[in-house]
Amino acid sequence: MYVLPNSNFHHFSLQCSAVLKATSGVIRNLLFLSPKRHLLYISDLDNGVLTRKFEHLACFFPGLLALAASTVDLPESERQLYMWAAEGLGHTCWIMYADQESGLGPELARMDMWPGDWRKGRWIDHVEEWQRAGKPGDKPPGVRDLAPPVKAGEKKDYHLEVGTYLSRPEVYLLFVPSFVCADFLAFL
Numbered sequence: 196m197y198v199l200p201n202s203n204f205h206h207f208s209l210q211c212s213a214v215l216k217a218t219s220g221v222i223r224n225l226l227f228l229s230p231k232r233h234l235l236y237i238s239d240l241d242n243g244v245l246t247r248k249f250e251h252l253a254c255f256f257p258g259l260l261a262l263a264a265s266t267v268d269l270p271e272s273e274r275q276l277y278m279w280a281a282e283g284l285g286h287t288c289w290i291m292y293a294d295q296e297s298g299l300g301p302e303l304a305r306m307d308m309w310p311g312d313w314r315k316g317r318w319i320d321h322v323e324e325w326q327r328a329g330k331p332g333d334k335p336p337g338v339r340d341l342a343p344p345v346k347a348g349e350k351k352d353y354h355l356e357v358g359t360y361l362s363r364p365e366v367y368l369l370f371v372p373s374f375v376c377a378d379f380l381a382f383l
Contacts, residue, residue, distance in 0.1 A: 235283030
């Protein structure tokens with residue numbers, strides 16, 4: 196299924212190869228575990244230092260990983276890594292909604308830091324350590340023993356960046372008086 200105009204299959208093949216290389220780079224360098232509940236999250240590096248930012252748009256990534264794992268001809272070990280990453284990230288996205296009293300996921304959260312060196316939280320290092328230990332529990336950290344939502348008053352593995360989720364339209368409607376909504380809807 197090749198539908199890009201004015202291109203050739205060789206060019207498309209090179210693009211796919213570059214995308215897969217970049218995706219593998221993300222899995223190996225930008226996926227981290229939170230220290231308390233081992234939530235798997237994707238973040239970025241700023242001048243080589245982990246920002247610990249987990250943005251709500253990252254929740255598209257698990258679907259892309261699962262799609263690639265099920266449609267692209269990958270070596271079995273790489274396919275399994277994509278699926279594990281998809282499962283762990285998908286769970287973290289769900290947790291971010293489930294942890295909030297409103298049930299709405301935050302736009303931006305900053306994950307807690309591992310004590311000492313932030314590199315201790317790199318997911319691929321935990322996966323490799325798990326493999327060396329004989330793969331106990333069938334799935335690697337961040338995918339096995341998935342954390343439940345926190346109970347009211349319990350500490351989370353992250354904190355919300357100030358004011359970020361309040362800018363979402365569905366949250367704003369919660370604070371608008373009902374007569375304003377009714378007047379607005381009457382004009383639609």
